[in-house]
Amino acid sequence: MRRVVARFEIPYRQLLAADGRLVDGSAPVEHPAAALRTRLHAMLRARLFDARAVALQRAGQLGTYASALGQEAVAVGVAAAMADDDVLVPSFREHGAQLWRGVRMRELFLYWGGDERGCDYEGPREDLPVCIPVGSQAPHAAGVALAFQLRGEARAAVCLLGDGATSKGDFYEALNVAGVWRLPVVYVVTNNAWAISVPRRAQSAAETLAQKAIAAGVPGEQVDGNDVLAVEQVVREALARAREGNGPTLVEALTYRLADHTTSDDARRYRDESEIAAHRAEDPIERLRRHLETTGALAADELAAFEAACREEVEREARAYLATPPQPAASIFDSVYARWPEALEAQRIACVARAAPDA
Amino acid sequence: MRRVVARFEIPYRQLLAADGRLVDGSAPVEHPAAALRTRLHAMLRARLFDARAVALQRAGQLGTYASALGQEAVAVGVAAAMADDDVLVPSFREHGAQLWRGVRMRELFLYWGGDERGCDYEGPREDLPVCIPVGSQAPHAAGVALAFQLRGEARAAVCLLGDGATSKGDFYEALNVAGVWRLPVVYVVTNNAWAISVPRRAQSAAETLAQKAIAAGVPGEQVDGNDVLAVEQVVREALARAREGNGPTLVEALTYRLADHTTSDDARRYRDESEIAAHRAEDPIERLRRHLETTGALAADELAAFEAACREEVEREARAYLATPPQPAASIFDSVYARWPEALEAQRIACVARAAPDA
Amino acid sequence: MPEPARAMAVAEAGDATVEPVERTMVEAIRLALGRAMAEDERVLLFGEDVGRNGGVFRATEGLQARFGAARVRDTPLSEAMLVGLAVGLAAQDMRPVAEIQFAGFGYAALDQLANHASRMRNRTRGRIACPMVLRMPYGGGIRAPEHHSESPEALFAHLPGLRVVVPSSPARAYGLLLAAIADPDPVVFLEPKRLYRASKEPVADDGRALPLDRCSTLREGRDVTLVSWGASLVETLAAADRLADEGFEAEVLDVATLKPLDLDAIVASVARSGRCVIVHEAKRSVGVGAEIAAGLAEQALDRLLAPIERVTGWDTIVPFPRLEDHDLPSTPRIVDAARRTLDHV
């Protein structure tokens, strides 16, 4: 005897077509035009930051940097869906979300410039810093969410990961515990088609990454990751469920990494230019701009004005970054422990003595 | 716009009802009566071994031991489905499978008695030994399967894990790589409802554990784990797919741990006697016995005769175990490396000197 | 950090009216956990089987009934997740106390410890801290199956940003665990499971923490310094007795905090005795014993009258139970080593 004991479906959401028009059957976009423009601006701001960071790196003024070119809709859509007192648990390619949430550009520059102070965000004090070891931030988000649940707070954690991260045990383990404890957390996978040189299809035989949610018994949903409005809508709904005590959600946002993996990478080694070209047509900024133009919500010179303002901010922040003197040598001891242990004090003294200008 | 992009189903298989009759709609069992009796015998043999091991432990003659009482159908069904040159990658509660495959009882006693020689199986030389760190054997099975695939051998690996193990990253990671490389491996989860004191529902919100396969894009199937014939059938089909290059399968076998977790555990601390009683009625040995009796395939005294033979084997093997002198002290150095490093030779000498009777 | 939603009781610093009662180490640990939970609502316990089952060694017995299943919770089976969860909780100003059932299963959590718990404070310049305690029964001598008798303290002690603490008696377990939970940084708290029920001593539930980062002297003596921690102190103290029979006074130090190491105390003792035997169950190469010996070779060389001796587990895999005694530092091995230092001319 053979019978079916469980059935599952993975839905896919899209609101805006590539040409900016509402996709057939989509509900009209609920945001007022001003809100839509805010999202457009945020994506543009992230992109301009990104370009400046790459330029700084090329000029030898920044360390290795991971560009998010083309992925702005995921970061901005997610951040726009969050409440201020939610907590972001990012990976390393989500400055779009971090900037929206109030991380300053100079902080991000400092971080990628190799200075710990870049993680000491003045704005979102509770957001976790960038996470480099792929996927390892996933359980942190569950822990943050558990704290909210225990304190009875109507807050949620949002964890961002890449497609490559979905192969890591941490991801499954975290999603599983979040599921069984119904934690208020949303996991968003930015499926940008590549994990350095490893294409998505070589990462997993799963038809979608959203279906990894099924392993944890939680809802999984795919969304067009170049459609900032769809991303926001899906994450907003997931956050609402989370805050109401209905547990976590896994969202897979389909987008594309237009840039090299990082400034240390040369993607031409492993992928065809033609593939990239096809994806350029899906540019999320272009898509929302078209939508706004079509609906008459974007004045002719507005974008240019916004861009100019952004460029000014980027330059100002880059200058502030470049003008930031390094921390003193002794600072490497300052925050290892709440108080540097007496037993290790000799090390600090030796280091400082060596670092002294006359040493 | 919202549309469904992927759909999944988890099937469930059962051939024998609890009363031993064929479940409505089941195909008639394909094995000749003799083969059915072999399976009955193997389950009984495993149970008698198990009981003796527990008794030895209670008598202070064995270390901590993990009884598989009530789970014999999974171990035997899996082993019966395997070819001799397949490789078993067990967890720690599958002596039923190990015995079927030719591991000797004295070896298992030695293992649980705290002697490494218990892992040096004379029979299935390529089978991996018992694995204690839960779930960590899962990638080994993928590695074994990759070796088969690379060498073009029509062999497969079978990995056994518990329901608790499905919460471990190793499990997902291994299933994922097996899926994407279409490795010839079958993962069988013995869902015995408990992971020590943690009930299955506290382990994951997934409705079934079989659906964890969906995360890896591989087939997942549930089977009645107290029905040795159904287990064998499902695993046999999975192995056939594996050998034909069609990749891995995840099988969830539903059974129940009638015993304490190990001899160090007291399950009355965390579960009700009433729950256990209900599961006793599902005894897999009883079920197949009834089936054979109903179909007239079991002579009246046959089981008793077999039981007597088994008891004799168990006693003989227990005696052999008890008569095995411990390894010499120096043996702790013998197999750490292929050759104990010269640089560490002083340690060996010191140990041996200390262990000498007159020391 | 947000103010926790509910008011948190503040610890009374030492309640001396509480009578000391004879307790085992596992009882003392349970007592400290209960105390910490009662005093600070942010403290929560989790791990495999810590709830209704009270932990496989019963260290958390009764705590779920007392504090509820929200604060004493069984987790799904994953050690890496446990520690990752603690990192997130600690980032939210909670005080997670996680249990790993046996230290041999803690290797899987090393990534979360090394890459996150130990460095969250440093990488955020103090914006986010990681006040967590990771409890792990460790060590051999209870005839447990393979993988259940590991002594991995050296791995944790190498990692910057962590504290590594090992109690050696019920009272020290109580006081050090309270200190670990109160510490603002991550502490790996290794419990010598062989001592869980080995003996009792008076322990008062007075809420008094013992100082971290400090050795303590268990026995004074001027001829040779024996340095150890955890369960090996049993054999070390027995060795001191035997040496006393032979007319030698051995000083016995309990290191207690393995990282950061109170080298000054060890140097002070060895400066007096001129001889040092370091004893640990853990494998010898690159063990914590090596760090102690190296420290002495740096800071007390001129006072050493004999080569430093280490009595440790060999650089072998921990043997299965039948031969484990050949691996564990035994009293005769310690006495032999001490005699070698005493015989050295």
Added chain:
Amino acid sequence: MPEPARAMAVAEAGDATVEPVERTMVEAIRLALGRAMAEDERVLLFGEDVGRNGGVFRATEGLQARFGAARVRDTPLSEAMLVGLAVGLAAQDMRPVAEIQFAGFGYAALDQLANHASRMRNRTRGRIACPMVLRMPYGGGIRAPEHHSESPEALFAHLPGLRVVVPSSPARAYGLLLAAIADPDPVVFLEPKRLYRASKEPVADDGRALPLDRCSTLREGRDVTLVSWGASLVETLAAADRLADEGFEAEVLDVATLKPLDLDAIVASVARSGRCVIVHEAKRSVGVGAEIAAGLAEQALDRLLAPIERVTGWDTIVPFPRLEDHDLPSTPRIVDAARRTLDHV
């Protein structure tokens, strides 16, 4: 073990006709990998991005084109799985060579190394072995982002059953990697990435392995012994130069195999010089330097004329790039330490 289905070419033991060519370390590693694959069909390479991309440091460049995607394969992103996979492959008599992209991501694989790779042989009494190599670029000095500059060798060197090997030059990388692949036991092969392209030296593709478990003397001298491995040897040799300018002859030892440690060679040198400075990038506490110092304090105490010095990374989190130079052992720090040993009276 089954006979591998296809015939395996057997290595020619050293083909001296091959001309040496100036090569960088990363080229030498690539050469050794290609050689091993050509000689033994059981050797296969895998890791993240090792295929078409040729590895993020290009150590496997061209090998997929040469040996096919079956034998040079990109894995899904998981370091624990990589090592677990290698354990299974090795159990089937394959010769897996796995790459972890940066050693800081190797912590996640520690469980598979400690609980499986390192002990498969022992726990099966030799029935199943684990001849695998785990390659990991490690160490700092290339201004990489956080987590990319870790030096975790001490963790691996503490684990019984493993070999830990670190090359210090292109030719040594070639010979030691061949030896590691031929070794019947698991080897953690740590590649000092700062040296990947730092310099060239003549390397002949002669298939000759260098011996494991042996220190080598890079420079002779009788006044002080400087002991190091990997990239720090650059600063150590520079320090020897400076000391020479001051009239002191420093002997420089390259430890090369950190576990098991060739202590005899170090003792022999220190017995001559009476002075020892140990240099490593890794964090100081419970590092491999401690093991060397401890070994000397045990076996060469009477020959030591000055306290042993360690010049190491501090017990801090590896700083982000802007300050990493303050953590790395610098030539001045080494010279200072050597001078202290020379000044000691």
